[in-house]
Amino acid sequence: MAAEVKGPSDIAKPTGLANFLGPPKLLGRDDKLATLVIKVDEGSPHLKIIDQGVCLKCIEKPCTVTCPVENYKVEDNGHTTIYWSNCIECGTCRIICPFHNISWRYPSGGFGMTYRYG
């Protein structure tokens, strides 16, 4: 019997690679936060809105679109709330606020976010 000619589909595929051909896994905001270790300093927010009146007059509200963990939300009454316990301490809001209306400091030592890779 003549030797069987192997076509491309008959050639053995490496077994390891086959498990890693699916689309990259994407994370929503909450899942992204879940990849981080965050120790919350309960009851002592390190970020505060200085004057809600200023936020009410702010039209752009750039804090709500530039924070990498979407910590700034405009409530129904027009006030801006900071979900500070999710903060990853980058400093974006401090610079982006056109009115310097955010009192910004780092969480106290040992609190806040910890990177395992960085």
Place this chain on the structure above:
Amino acid sequence: MAERCDVAIVGAGPGASIAAYILAKGGLEVIMFERGDYPGSKAMFGGVLYTTVLSKYFPDFPGANCVERHIIEKRFSMLSESNELALSFKFLDFEPPYYNHSFTALRAIFDRYLAKKAEEAGAVLVTQTVVDEVIASEGRVVGVRARREGGEVLANVVIAADGANSLIAQSAGLRGELPLSVILGVKEVVSLPREVIEDRFSLEGDEGAAYEYLGGGAVRGAMGAGFLYTNRDTISVGYGIPLGALKALGIQPDELLNEFKMHPVVRRLLRGTTPEEYSAHLIPEMTPHDLPHFVGDGIVVIGGAAGLVNANPLFHEGTNMAMASGVMAAETILQAHKAGNFSAKALEPYASRLRESFAWQDYDRYQGLTRMAETHPQFFNKYPYEFIKLARKLFSVAPTDDGMQVPKRALELAVADHVLAELGLMSFGLDLLDAAKAAMF
């Protein structure tokens, strides 16, 4: 009574640790403050560490598991929504152990390695301690105030090594508010078995690749760039974008990252990956006008705190400049210690040495190019598209109605037409001239 030391360093990143190492070796009492659980626990960078300065002090670093892979390929890519035009430079002729002094790294690992070296030399590392401000007396810095009971530490010199946000430089009056030219870096570390990474990126052993992406498909044509760096069994994928440009785009940073990851070109490289860690950090890209003063009475500013980054699309450097500035600051402080004078004048040699070094020269040269880019958005939102269109026209294999094929001459003419009509040779020429001017002066 407040504690006393010779030098108080705020921060424990690469610049801080190498400075602490040199100062401790020189016999000085050094305290290094880290606000996180360990050095690197609050740090993030894109991913490539340039090791010229490092290798002089710690020649054994490649064997110490503190870096990931040495770079053998730099690839620059222009993306439209569905196409890519790339230029790759592979360099296989650099010798071990340092190769081309370019290693991918993860800060939570590398910073710990370097801080340990400083500790072994005798520096004291205090973790989980935030320093909010300097203590000033009669117009000079005399110490730092840590946020805890009895947190005052007096020192002859304070080194502000607290990174991009540098509240210390600001509290000492050496810098104003950060400008909107500051870049937000957003990244995910995604995992993939090392043999899959090596197979997918054509790497052997510990070789690594650094891919940079520009154009509409990367960060929606904004001034900014995406990146993809291979680590051992993870990939760092992310982008950098000036805050001003991010604000103008009006898209959430985490959505923009997912968009980049799902770009048809990028997606193929990230198949089968699982996100392990999301991160974001500022890159202190500033004009010389916005930079802090590098020295004051009793204080020096180094690394990212001093705005020392080269964040243009060609070169992404910073940690090497931080380490260089740390070395120069430490050596100046050792001299000042001998003379017993810690005034701004006595510390000034640090600033002048810095300005003569690559750290300042590269910053200065390339920030000019970045300023040019700010006023020429076409380099990000027009030309990448145009070049991709040209390539697509030239390389289209097009059938004709009669069952034959469009001759190459017709394709060449279509390219020429496009260059004349769409690219605008005149304006493109002028833009190139601007770029050349910015690069040269």
